[in-house]
Amino acid sequence: MSFMAQWTLEEIVEATGGRLYYGDPKTVASGVSFDTRTIKENNVFVPMVADRNGHEFIQSAIDNGASVAFWSDPIETAPQSIAIIEVTDTLVAFQQFAQAYLKKIKPKVVAITGSNGKTTTKDMVAAVASSTFKTHKTVGNFNNHIGLPLTILEMGEDTEVIVLEMGMSGRDEISLLSKIAKPDISVITMIGESHIEFLGSREGIADAKFEIIDGMQGGTLIYPGEEPLLSKKVIGPSVSKHIGTIKTFGKQEGNDLYPLIIEPSIRSTRFTTNRDDQLSCTLPIPGVYNVQNALAAILVGEELGIDYETAYHSLTHFELTKNRLEWKKGWNDSVLLNDAYNASPSSMKAALNYFQQIDVVGKKIVVLGDILELGEFAKEMHVSLHEAIHPDAIDLLVLYGKDMTYLYEEMTKHMSTDHLFHFEGDKEPLIQFLKDSVQPNDTVLLKSSRSTGLLEVVSELSQSENE
Template sequence: MKALTIRQIAQGAKGSLARGNENDLVKKIVIDSRNAQQGDLFVAIRGAKQDGHRFAKNAAEAGCRSFLLSDDAVIAELSDSCREANIIRVEDTTKGLQELARYYLGLFQIKKLAVTGSTGKTTTKEMLYAILSSKYRAVRNLGNFNNEIGMPLTAFTVEEDTEAAVFEMGMSSFGEISVLADIVRPEIAVITNIGTSHIEYLKTRENILKAKMEITDFMSEDDCLIINSDNDLLTTKSVSACMQEKYRENYKYGGNFDIITAGENSGADCRLSERKDLGDGGISFRLTYKGQTQDFHLPLLGNHNGFNAMLAVAAGVECGVSLEEAAKALEKMEPESRRLQIEECSGIKLIDDTYNASPDSMMAAIDVLMSVEGRRKVAILADILEMGDTAEEYHRSVGEYASQKKVDVVISIGQNAKYIAEGARAASAGAARVIWHDTKEPLLAAISQIIKPGDVVLVKGSNSMRMTEVAGAIRSL
């Protein structure tokens, strides 16, 4: 992080200096008092379960001397107990953090890119980061820092020598991506697809598209949006209709940026072809863009990753990276932890995809399972959360898909996962072994009797289902 004065922080966060020295410097932004030390700014975030103001004193005891606070009682107490404290008061510390991140990014002349989508956004972000890093000094969100707090914190990883930054943007309701887009003001935005994640809150896929399109709220005529036009709601027609609706609701919405399409369809600007699943060996494909054609090999599981790669490559080309340079960068990609990560343990091939789940990503993971060579194909699938009234329908469709793909053993875990079992039984007519438990404990107790050497085992479910415990049990066999 580039050092900021207290005066700059007060200005950027749109706050006021309650006390302190406006010329003191801050070299790091923290929201966890356990990480606070001298030279840091502690931002006391009010969360659903914890209020960071409770820990401001802890941060001060650890040596921190600069604070962004909104609680007047805490400000008064800290002013008395720590005479050296620099205290900036704001009405809302989360909003103050966001305003400060926007101000901070505005200090740099760098390439700013943003990625969103129902599935694949993290993988696409990592691919784009790898591509940009082959030519530029680049930064990107780490882990799941893609929300109203995590993404602003990512902004402070930009240094004076940074040349490009990639920001992943997540959401669960309207307005959330617009806040993040206001902070970043991306020049290039990518939408991977429109699926069913968070449909419980947004009700329809059309609403999900509208929420994702908030990534363009602050884009101008010099900017571009890159879309997976093979997705039924990301055709030029669908996106244009969404833009018109946004303009009707807010006449200030520009909507005059370029739209770049990518896909296997013949009309795509960036054309994906010759996509091949190589099983354990990853995937290969060919891309044609701006009159150039390049063959790619990606050492990641999943034929669907060809779509993520084409979007990342198109964005990289818009930043001046050649197709050949992008191919070399992607060939060195490594799987992210708990995202279609394959490993061998006790003669078993474990595909750990426990990070999260949606109906689309679960079906894609089943495709990966079937592409990997092994004696039996076993799918251990847990609840997909945030599906609302559509939970039964989508869980059942996952079970049907597993049986249609001829998965040998389908094990489902969770209340809604019983519909995965029902769908699998109905579609397989007894051809597949189907097991359902409402909790994972019975499976953990019996796993050594079910999983045998030579099996290929997929473990997947929404993050809060903690399927990491199941993956860990398989590793321990």
């Protein structure tokens, strides 16, 4: 059982540089929330100022049990029925509070970023670390300038390792997160095309991901050694002041850790590595590409002093965050492979390559939704997906979304329109088409960016006719 975080108001004031306006400095608070719907008894309420001014919801926070609140509105508007800590900016104070708590608890900090695979790698790293240490990790996709501080402040006081996922959409965002967390170990999973709309090129993406070292003070960087955009950066003049050790993983010899044998199957992936060709690891998820995520996790374990046998055993039983490569019982006794949580061109190609190689009893049906945040590259990137689609390996290709029109037009050159369909807008026709098409023992892959909304389709197809 974890020991819940507690702070005196005096500690919070010191951490944030604020001023205690109402309340006793010795009063103890526990837990923190910026959403009044999740407030619990004795929590700290942090009213964020965004599209709506969070200060407007102070009464709801009080009603739900908050005992203290940050305050940056005019102080005379603050209620007197709750302890109030006056700060200049509630978000900055929230981040300072998290940083101070991290410094107090002193866990080993593992930070993870990358265009694809960061959540899976986070789950794998947490599984390996928790074999030996009290471990806390980012929940869901709470990986931004608000989610990361919240993750830190939710860790128990007995935490020994904290695993923090770091996401971004533009420059300087990961730099901020790294400076808050000051990682001991940083992992970059890969450089793909996610957020190319905002960063302009893969080089721009590499620059943004490499910001993960900005808060490091002599720790270890783990990255894919076969990515030239990163290999160039690790020899830069400013790197040595941040990084003490560099370790690489990859597909081939020359990396610190690489696979010797990979044996994929429909629901698992077995592999051995160059460190011990007699010792194998079996991941409880499909996809050869997940071996790279596992290699990164094994190297993190090595840095934490965890032996390979223990790490492999942990990976064999790790739990993947919901909606990522999730096998589900589908409509009409079919099987669904749900990967509609997020997508980039590279992750979609990887999922297609895996799916087309597996053996199934019935038909193979592929449902792909729009990949977002590609900007001016949207047409080029969606068309490029045709390179990973082998018409002989799938029975039905169903595309959804405005940008998938580009892929549909390209695929009409390679595939009979009897097996190729496109939908846009209202999802009901898509859902009905799939329900009419799916037969017992068919296997359906669903992959898209989350905001495209295919999770709604997954939900509908997860219901049997009798439910």
